[in-house]
Amino acid sequence: MSDDAQLVRERTETLLRAHPPQSTEDGDFLAAQYDAGLAWVHFPEGFGGLGLGRDLQSQIQAQIAEAGGPAALAGINGIGIGMAAPTLIAFGTDGQRRRYLRDIWSGARICCQLFSEPGAGSDLAAVATRAVRDGDEWVVNGQKVWTSGAHKADIAILVARTDVDVPKHAGLTYFMVDMHQPGIEVRPLRQITGEAEFNEVFLTDVRVPDADRVGDIGQGWKVANATLNNERVAIGGGARQRETGMIGIVAGAWRDDPALRRPEMHDEMMRLWVEAEVLRLAGMRLGQQLAKGAPGPESAAMKLGFARHAQTLSGFEIELQGEEGLRFDEWAMKRPDHVDFNGRGPGYRYLRAKGNSIEGGTSEIMRNVVAERVLGLPPEHRVDKDMPFKEMPR
C-alpha cells in the first residue's frame, strides 16, 4: 500500500471512530467526511480534499461502506457532487467553495442544472435566458427545460446570456442560483411515458448576487464545458456481469417461458444477446484502458452503441411479449426519483429508451463529435460562429 493510501486509510479510521455510523445521522457523517478531506480526496485541502490521487476515493468509500457508513449521495445529488463541485474547484472563488461544497457533499443542499432551453438543445451555446447587471446583482429572465430534480433542488448551476452583441459563445456567464426565491417557478414536464422525470423552470426577475457568478463575465461557455466534461467522466462504471440490465429481462423471458419462443424470432433474439455481450466487453475494455491511464477514443462512440441497443432490444421485447406487449403498466403522472428501466414493463422500456438517443447529446450530434474529434473529419459549417447573438436567426 502506498504512503498516500495508508494516510487515507488512517484518516478514514479516525473519521469512523469520531463519528460512528451507527450513532451518527448520515448528513452529519458526510459533513464530517468533508471536514476530514475525504469527500473529494483529489480536491485541495480545506475544500473537502487532501490534494491526493482521485483513485483513492474508491478506497475511502469502500472503507466507509464496510463500517456501515453512508454512500456518497451520487443518486440524489449527482449534479451537485459530480458537476457543480468540480466546476467550483476549477473556476470558483474560495468564498463560493466555502459557501457550497460542504452542503453539496452532505446533501444539505441539492443541486440542479439550468442549461438546456426550448431554443437551445443540441446548440447549447444559443441559450437566450438573459442576465442583466443591476449593481451588485444580476436580474435573470428566461425559461429552462429538461431540468431533472428542479422540484427538489436548493441551488442550481445556471448558464445565462449577459451580452447579446457578441457571438453566442462569448456572451455567456455561469452562476450559482438559490432555487428558493420568488420568480422561480418549477413545473413538471410530463413525458412520453406518462411520468415526469424532468421539469420546466421559468425565471422571472430572479436576483443573483454577483458574488455567485462563477468565472468571469463572458466565460460561461468555458465553465459550462468543464461541467459537461465532468458529466462524461462521471458516466461509465465498473465491469458488469453477463446478461445484466435489459438483456437479462428479455433473455430471461425467452429462457423461462417456452410459450413466448417463436423460431422465427430466435435469430433476432441471439443477435441482440450478442450485441449486449459485445457492448459489455467493450465497456470492460474501456475500463481496462482507463485503469492503465490510457482512456481510449472509443468512449465517445459508446453512447451511440448503448442507445441503438436499448432501442432495438426494447422494441423486440414488445413483439416477443405479443399480447402482453399490448398492455401498459402505468400511465399515471408520477415524479420518479430515478429512471428504473428494469422495474417497469416492456412498453415503458420501449418508450423511455427513445430518450437514449436524445438526452446528453443526440446521436446525430454524437456522430458529429466522433467524426470530427476522433476521426479528424472536417467540422460542420457554422454560419453563426462570428455573428453577434442578437442577429442570429432563431
Add this chain to the structure above:
Amino acid sequence: MTAQPTADLLYTPDEEDLRRSVRKLLSQKATPEANAAVYDQPLEGVAPVWGELAGVGLAALLVPEEHGGAGATAREAAIAAEELGRNVAPTPFLTSAVIATTVLAHAGATDRLEALAAGESVAALALPFSARTLPAPSVTADGGRLSGRITSVAGAPGADLLIVPVVDGATTRLHLVDVGSEGVTVTPVLSLDMTRQLADIELTGAAGEALEGDASAAVEAGLLTGAALLASEQLGVAEWCLETTLDYAKTRHQFGRPIGSYQALKHRFADLFLDVSLARAAARYAADCAARGDADLAVAASVAQSFCSAVSVKAAEECVQLHGGIGMTWEYPAHLYLKRAKADQVALGTGAAHRAALGGLVGLPPA
C-alpha cells in the same frame, strides 16, 4: 454465465512488438499488386511471403516449445491474424498454423508439428471451409485406404499434408495423407477470395497414417480456435477498410469540399468506428479465452463470429461505396478486402449458424 474478470482485452507491449514486425514484413513483401496477382495467376505452391513469415516465427506460434515451436498463445496468434487481415496476403496462416496445428496438437500427432513450425510443411484440415462443426462424412476408410470427395477446402492448394477426418459410427478418426501420394488429387478451384484459394480433394484408395483414438474433440478444438482467431482477421480487414476510406474521404474533393465534410458520410464513419471498436473487444475476448483455455471459449468464439464477420463485411462494403468509382476498379485494392470479408463471413460457419449454436450454449433454445 459469469463474467471473466481475468480476461485481458488490451494489447501487451510484446504483442505490439510482434505486430510491428509482422506489419513491416508484410508491407515490404506483400504489396497490394502482389496480393491481387493471384486472381490472374493462381499460386503454384505456397506464396513466397509465407516463408518470410515463418522465418519470423508465425508458423510456430501455436506449436509447443517441446515440439520445436514458439509456445506462444492464441493472443499472439490473434495479432498475426489481425495483421494478415489488414494486408490480405495469401498465406496458410489460419488454415495451417492455426487450425491444422491445433488439430494435430490435440490429436497427439506431435511428430508432424516441428516441420509445420519451421514452415517446411503446410497442412490443411480436409473439411469444407464453410463448416462450423464436423459435417456429415464424405470419406470412407476401407482397410486403411481412403475414398471420397471433399469440396471447398481452404488452404489445400499448396499444402503437403492433409488431415482427413473419417467418421466411423460414433468415432471420428484422423488420417494424415501426404499430398503427393497415390490416389490423392487436389484440384484448386476458382474462389470468391483467391487470396485464400479453395481446392476440391478426391481420394481414391489413398493411403494415410491413421491416428489412434477418437479425434472429434481435436477437430472441434481446431475449428473453435479457428473461429475465435478468424474474428481477429476480420477485425484487421475492418480496420484497414475504415482507415483507408477515412484517408480517402479527407483528401477526395467534390463540389469544392472534402467528401468527408458531408454529414451523410461523417455519420456513416462514426457508426463504422463504433462497430469496429466493438468488434475489437469481441475479438480480443475470444483470443484471450482461447489463450487461457477458458471454458467460455465456445461462447466467446460464436459471439465474435456473429459480430465481427458482419462488421468486416460492412466495413468492406462501405469502403467500396464511399470510394465511389475507384472502389469498383481492379486497380484499387478495395475489392481484395470485400472478397476476403465476404468469404470470411461464410468461413467456419455463418453468423446465423454461430447465433443458433450460441442459443444452445447460453440456454436460449429456438423453440
